[in-house]
Amino acid sequence: MNRLFSSVKEKSTVQANMVALTILTSLIILTVNIVLFIYISRAINVINRVYSTNVTIGEMSDALGRVRGSMSEYLNTKSTDSMEQYYDACQQYRDYLSELSLDGQGKETTAILQDIQGLSDTYFSVTDETIQAKRGRVVEKYNAGYERSERIYSYINAYIYSLNNEQFKKNSEKYSALRASLRSLAAVTMSVIVAVALINILLTSVMTKNIMDPVRQREIIMETHLKDAELKYLQAQINPHFLFNTLNAGAQLAMLEDAEKTSGYLQNVAAFFRYRIKGEEKETTLEQEISLVDNYIHILNVRFSGEIHFSKELDRDCLNVSVPGMILQPIVENAVNYGIRNIEREKRIVLKVERLPELIRVRVEDNGVGMSEARIKEVLAGVAGENPVMKDSNGVGIANVMSRLRLFYNREEVMHIFSEGEDRGTIVDILIPVPNAAEEENGS
Structure with missing residues (x-):
């Protein structure tokens, strides 16, 4: 009892350690993945911010171009649509310009932004005056205003181009630094995962060794007992x-x-x-198995004064088929011991061998006590409890016969058992598969 308790306790401890190791490994990997996810999310936000200024500068430049184009169209056509487009473009340009923050910028970038803002205010004043001159039909004034606006426009574009290049250079440096940090994080993450995997393998190996050592010791003991049993068998x-x-x-x-x-x-x-x-493992023929049954019945009839009436109905063409040894006599022995031995009427056993289309059927039929349907199912399933061993039993049961037949022929259906009930006798059929005629001709 103490050994059993110790074994159960040891097994429970090993299982608890394995569960703890699995949970710890999962938590470490989960933590690493969470940290990696957070850092990557932040990196994506930084990248978006890094290049958003370049996008805003580009859109601001496009808006300035629309201001110039809509103003020129109005000067040529004096249409209401071009006037509305002019004011819309002016508002868009001012919005983009206000999005460019001066906070955290270098001196050079701040100076460029201030110049753009100053020139933009001047540009819009000139374009407004030019449009008003066009409305008043003051030709010289709106021509002069147009020429001046073109010069200011070129200055603003030059500053915008410089600002865009400056921002792109700084953003590229930030992106390179960010990519380097991501590579470092990936290397650290991989190192942690590899370290966890190695530790996991090491601990699992140690635990497995602790489990397998007692198992191996038991195997050695069993092998020793098996060798002793083999020696005793040879001596016997x-x-x-x-x-x-x-x-x-x-x-x-x-x-x-x-x-x-x-x-x-x-x-x-x-x-x-x-x-x-x-021995049971040797291959023999059906004819030799029947001869063994003849010997067995002769011995019993000498012992029991010829009270067993044994008859045979044999198809002689089937007797040379190969079968595993000791499959027929145990069936006859069961018929004697558990079928006809204790009945008062005439004790009869009939052995029949006949050829069916795809197999040879060997039938052992007695007129004994019979078997219930439940008992037949138990015997065929190999789960029937063992009957008390008779003094003259050879120790080979029906389950043993079925097992060897299945191994020999590599098929499950090797035996049928029939009985009509109590005192109605029992029929046991051994089913031996044989090749059909065409296969036999090809084989020959």
Whole structure:
């Protein structure tokens, strides 16, 4: 009980450590990702601010061009639309100019902005006077005003161009610094993730070693026990060899003394043990399996005064088919021990071998106590509880037979069991797959 408690406690501790390690790793990676996300978001905002001034300067330059164009159109056409376009363009230009903040700028940039603002005020005064002169039809005045506005326009454009270049240079420097910091952050993030992964692998290896060491120790102990069992099995085989050799000697002695029944009995017992020693794993033929059943029934009838009535209906063309050893005698033995042994009426067992379209059916039929439907399902599923072991049982059950048949033929459906109920007997069918005629011809 103490060992069980210690094992459960150790397993729980290992599981808790694994869960804690997983949670810690997840938290570290989550924290790194959150920091990375915040920094990248800030970087995107900085980049947007960095180049927004260049965009504003460009739009301001376009608005100034529209002021000039709408004024020229009005001087040529004196249309109401051109006048409205002029005032709209003037307002847009002033809005863009006000967006350019003087805070935090260098002296050179501040000076350029101040010059632009001063020239812009002068430019709008001149353009307004020129338009008023056009309305008053003062030709000389609006011609002079137009020429002056063109000169101021060229000055403003030159300053705007200088301001744009200055801002672009500063913004490029900021962008380069920002990109370098992002690279550094990416390197730090990757280093943290790699470090966490290495620590995780190291701790997992240590925990796995702590788990596997006791398992390996148990495997070594089991291997030792298995070798001991194999040695005992080899030692146990000596006795059966000695037994059937002794039986053969007894059979020869009985023949010399004209005791034919005794000789036949001893020969059948010797043949039975000789076949058993060959083992379950050896491949044999259906004919040899039936011969073993004959030996077994002969032995039982000597013991029980011939009370078992055994008959066979065989298709001789099917007897050379290959089968795993010890599949038929255990079925007959079950029919005797659990079917007909304790009934008062005549005890009958019929063995039938017949060829069906795609398989050979070997049927063992008795007139014994029968089986319930639930019991049949348990036996076929391999979950039936073991019956008390008979003194003369060979220790090979139906589940063992089904398992070896499935391995040998590589198919699940290898056995059927039928019974009409209590005292109605039992039928056990072994299903042996065989190639069809066309395959046999191709194989030959």
